[in-house]
Amino acid sequence: xxxxxxxxxxxxxxxxxxxxxxxxxxxxxxxxxxxxxxxxxxxxxxxxxxxxxxxxxxxxxxxxxxxxxxxxxxxxxxxxxxxxxxxxxxxxxxxxxxxxxxxxxxxxxxxxxxxxxxxxxxxxxxxxxxxxxxxxxxxxxxxxxxxxxxxxxxxxxxxxxxxxxxxxxxxxxxxxxxxxxxxxxxxxxxxxxxxxxxxxxxxxxxxxxxxxx
Numbered sequence: 001x002x003x004x005x006x007x008x009x010x011x012x013x014x015x016x017x018x019x020x021x022x023x024x025x026x027x028x029x030x031x032x033x034x035x036x037x038x039x040x041x042x043x044x045x046x047x048x049x050x051x052x053x054x055x056x057x058x059x060x061x062x063x064x065x066x067x068x069x070x071x072x073x074x075x076x077x078x079x080x081x082x083x084x085x086x087x088x089x090x091x092x093x094x095x096x097x098x099x100x101x102x103x104x105x106x107x108x109x110x111x112x113x114x115x116x117x118x119x120x121x122x123x124x125x126x127x128x129x130x131x132x133x134x135x136x137x138x139x140x141x142x143x144x145x146x147x148x149x150x151x152x153x154x155x156x157x158x159x160x161x162x163x164x165x166x167x168x169x170x171x172x173x174x175x176x177x178x179x180x181x182x183x184x185x186x187x188x189x190x191x192x193x194x195x196x197x198x199x200x201x202x203x204x205x206x207x208x209x210x211x212x213x
């Protein structure tokens with residue numbers, strides 16, 4: 001199986017968050033899938049291919065270079081974190097253009113570069129169901145992706161499956177970010193990785209694979 005992983009910016013745009021959590025998480029998923037599959041990686045600044053998830057032209061150019069694959073896994077996209085009273089219209093568009101429409105466009109374009117019976121896995125997070133302070137934009141985007149996956153999965157042709165993985169706070173990042181997620185129970189990195197394995201190698205379609213505890 002040939003798998004295309006798109007690993008872009010972290011899920012947060014806030015000076016209090018860095019991309020170490022995203023790097024660790026992306027690395028673990030890629031390493032696990034690479035044990036049994038051929039994996040190609042795309043990122044905005046690194047990887048086998050470069051691609052900007054917020055630019056549909058960039059997505060299409062990358063796929064034309066890559067060619068046909070059996071699966072697409074996306075862990076990319078950003079959204080603005082700030083108190084609701086501080087968020088401008090443009091702040092909301094960060095998440096809409098990057099994490100929401102970026103993943104929508106990855107499906108819209110990527111479906112044509114999948115072999116029949118291929119798989120697409122998108123990524124969101126617990127904020128869609130259990131938001132915390134400063135996440136009005138991020139929670140909105142995550143919820144929108146959940147609804148998109150359930151609807152689009154009904155119409156994809158050639159037996160293509162579409163799911164989304166929605167994770168809670170991973171234990172590797174718990175000490176650093178626990179103050180932003182009061183009362184949340186962290187999940188292991190193993191559970192996080194297995195959620196993607198379930199999506200890629202299982203038979204589910206239109207699923208929101210939630211791993212919150």
